[in-house]
Amino acid sequence: QKEVEQNSGPLSVPEGAIASLNCTYSDRVSQSFFWYRQYSGKSPELIMSIYSNGDKEDGRFTAQLNKASQYVSLLIRDSQPSDSATYLCAVNNDYKLSFGAGTTVTVRA
Amino acid sequence: GAVVSQHPSRVICKSGTSVKIECRSLDFQATTMFWYRQFPKQSLMLMATSNEGSKATYEQGVEKDKFLINHASLTLSTLTVTSAHPEDSSFYICSARAGGPSYNEQFFGPGTRLTVL
Numbered sequence: 001q002k003e004v005e006q007n008s009g010p011l012s013v014p015e016g017a018i019a020s021l022n023c024t025y026s027d028r029v030s031q032s033f034f035w036y037r038q039y040s041g042k043s044p045e046l047i048m049s050i051y052s053n054g055d056k057e058d059g060r061f062t063a064q065l066n067k068a069s070q071y072v073s074l075l076i077r078d079s080q081p082s083d084s085a086t087y088l089c090a091v092n093n094d095y096k097l098s099f100g101a102g103t104t105v106t107v108r109a
Numbered sequence: 110g111a112v113v114s115q116h117p118s119r120v121i122c123k124s125g126t127s128v129k130i131e132c133r134s135l136d137f138q139a140t141t142m143f144w145y146r147q148f149p150k151q152s153l154m155l156m157a158t159s160n161e162g163s164k165a166t167y168e169q170g171v172e173k174d175k176f177l178i179n180h181a182s183l184t185l186s187t188l189t190v191t192s193a194h195p196e197d198s199s200f201y202i203c204s205a206r207a208g209g210p211s212y213n214e215q216f217f218g219p220g221t222r223l224t225v226l
Contacts (some may be wrong), residue, residue, distance in 0.1 A: 032213040043202045043220040044153070049213075088152065092213045095141065095206070099152045 003027060003092050006100035014108050019076040021103050023089030026070070032092035033065055033072045037085045038102070046090055048074060079107045111207050113183045123226055124192055129189045130221045132203030138183035139205035143215060144176075147200040159186045176212035193225045 007022045018020075032051055036044035050056045050063040050072065062075040072091075077082055084107045089100040112135040122128050122205055140161050140221040157167045157178050165178035177189040186205075190197055200222050204215040 034214065038218075043200075043217040046214060046216060095213070096143070096155060096158060097204075097215055101152045 001087055002102040003093070003098040006087075006089050006103050007079075008101070010106060011103055012077075012106045012108060013079050015079060015081060017079050019079050019083065019105050019107070021076075021087050021089070023072045023074075023094045023100055024070055025072070025089075025091045025098075027091065028070060028092055028096045029066075030093055033063070034090040034092070035061075035063060035072075035074045036088040036090060038071070038088055039085045064104040072108070073079040076105070079105075081108050081109050111135075111216040113139075113203065113205050113216050113218040115203055115221050116218060117135065117221060119222045120226045124194050126200065127189055127191045127195055128193055128223060129187055130201055130203075130223075132186045132188070132205070132214075132218050134205040134216075137205070137207050139186075139207065140183060141206045142180060142186040143203045143204045143206070144178060144186075144188050145204065147220075148204045149201060151176055153202065156188075190223065193223070195225045198225045 004025050013019045035048040036101045037047050038044045048063040050065045055065045060077045064073045086102040088102045090097040114133045116131045116203045142159045145154045147153050157165045159178050159180040160167045161180045161183050167173045180186040200220050202220040204217045
């Protein structure tokens with residue numbers, strides 16, 4: 001069983017729409033959760049961190065965490081072509097990050 | 110956010126040679142740095158965890174004698190790929206963990222693309 005699983009994608013959304021990304025994790029004791037954005041050929045860039053159950057909003061991004069369901073999601077509102085990238089869900093375990101395989105998002109102009 | 114640099118950004122070498130990659134935290138002190146490898150169309154795979162002043166901890170399946178890691182200061186860690194072979198060609202990325210309230214956040218360097226001929 002993979003530690004961190006993401007919806008496989010690719011996900012194609014029209015410009016201005018909401019992109020919804022999902023992630024589940026297997027280690028119930030995990031406390032820290034992150035979303036990274038990775039453009040092709042580049043390294044990951046941290047866009048959101050979330051530690052408590054509920055929603056956390058930062059600009060057009062909203063992360064949602066449900067520890068009971070071992071589920072974390074990322075919503076991208078008003079999607080822009082510049083949001084086209086691979087989004088990696090990462091879960092902290094013993095100070096190390098476990099990454100999901102990533103979901104590739106394409107925003108159609 | 111915190112800034113992490115890597116050098117070189119790209120390297121091409123002949124099979125059998127050794128390559129050193131540097132990772133620096135520019136505006137913070139990083140007691141822990143991490144080295145990842147990413148093959149095309151795959152996610153990041155952690156190779157080792159590097160703590161300042163102590164030996165690195167390698168993930169299962171990673172050869173410590175082939176991938177030498179040195180973390181001599183709070184701002185610098187190096188990865189040396191010894192006797193590189195074509196199968197070592199990959200995107201190597203380091204990250205550094207900042208202290209304080211966001212101590213679990215990792216900030217990534219821009220990566221080093223290694224091509225072994």
